[in-house]
Amino acid sequence: MTRIAIDCMGGDAGLPVTVPAAVEFAQRHPDVQLLLVGLASEIEQSLASHRDAPRDRIEVVHAAEVVSMDDSVEVALRRKKDSSMRLAAQAVKDGRADACVSAGNTGAWMAISRYVLKTLDGIDRPAIATSIPSQTGATTMLDLGANVDCTAEHLLQFAIMGSALAQAVDQRERPSVGLLNIGEEVIKGNDVVKQAAELLRASQLNFHGNVEGDDIFKGTVDVVVCDGFVGNVVLKSIEGLARMLGSMIREEFKRNPYTLLAGAVATPVLNRFRQRVDNRRYNGAALLGLRGVVIKSHGSADVYAYGFALQRAREAVISRLLERTAHGVAQMTGLSAPAPDGVRAPEPPLAEGSTGSSL
Structure with a gap:
């Protein structure tokens, strides 16, 4: 049984989204137990x-x-100690839940999760990671806003955690890692990016090298690493572009009776295209590097999108994301510290095809 704690009060809509999504999710998955936290x-x-x-x-x-x-x-961390957000994270800390999900204030959710659960040994800062649709399926990208200023060592840690995520959840045996830059050449980028590239080349990761923005959508690599400032700008740009293209396509098909007819004929193709690029299907970002599975849903998520955030939490637990991340960090850093409180000891990666189903 997978136990998930849900901050039901978080997000732009709150209960009208979180409760129906939780009920639908529980109906689809009889192996799930839900803790609905809130008023x-x-x-x-x-x-x-x-x-x-x-x-x-x-x-x-x-x-x-x-x-x-x-x-x-x-305010969230020090003055609201009995908040739904705090108690959802505490449920993971106490072992009552295997994962927690919130669509609330991102900064507060990150701070509370880090304070309650603490970071894994060898990790200085947690990072936000999610999947972005690409021509080959999906690309895992991090950090998406948790850390605005990063050192080269932080970017290396993000790469380790992103690789563990792609291996555990997406079943990539040896995920390829790319460092987001303004060019593929080694001489490109600022000092931090250049130093990070050197660390990545010297690591045991499957480092592809520098990648550019269009490589995210080409699917050139499995994991794209950047600092939180760049990652958040990229993510918001993608969301804005998707909304603009959708609006422009609708306007063009409504221009006159002939375009309306063309739109009716093209409806099956348009529906399949919309499904492939629907950002709601990729909702649910993992807060990596913590001693617990923590998922951040988009604040404006509807019932359909929130269901995917819950699905991501379930898959992270089933695929043993936390244990794999701890094992990957320990392997890369040479640490042999015990596993996080309440977490099974890190185990070697499973053989290909033996993990739970991908998202």
């Missing part, structure tokens, strides 16, 4: 409208406070 009376009221909810696998955990999207990290 208990409001959660129960929302659950009452879902008569087919598997209540034997859904537990409501009361939290007296809510971290808003506008709260500062200090």
